[in-house]
């Protein structure tokens with residue numbers, strides 16, 4: 425299958441890294457459990473302009489210092505041998521280099537990487553079979569197009585509930601869903 429895979433809060437812990445730098449900048453003390461909004465800057469009360477200023481100031485360090493989620497790297501290694509892996513991230517192009525360096529540093533193999541906010545269009549263009557992501561809006565958008573989404577569980581996506589959305593609490597569950605979706609597709613005659 426062709427897997428579209430998000431980076432932030434899907435294969436790596438972006439929340440902790442963002443909180444470290446955003447707390448430093450704001451002198452506030454938010455913890456991971458306080459992040460109940462996908463758009464983390466909103467809990468700081470920042471508008472888009474302020475968010476852009478802080479993100480551009482610390483974005484390189486935030487992305488470089490994010491830790492992989494448990495078993496993500498091991499499972500990605502195994503998936504790489506069986507599937508086509510396209511990372512699909514909404515990070516802006518200015519953080520392309522640090523993103524590629526981080527993937528290399530962690531020895532993560534992949535076939536493509538796309539930087540886009542329009543994930544559905546790019547995934548359709550590339551014939552991606554399913555998306556693995558944490559963002560509520562992408563999960564809703566893909567499932568409205570009858571495209572399966574494996575939703576990596578995060579506090580801010582718990583109200584997403586749809587027949588094309590498969591919730592995973594960890595990377596073992598992600599792999600289980602991939603196998604189930606592949607089995608179902610083969611059984612129902614879809615060529616995947």
Ligand SMILES: [Mg+2]
Nearest residue numbers: 430432433558
């Ligand atoms: Mg994400």
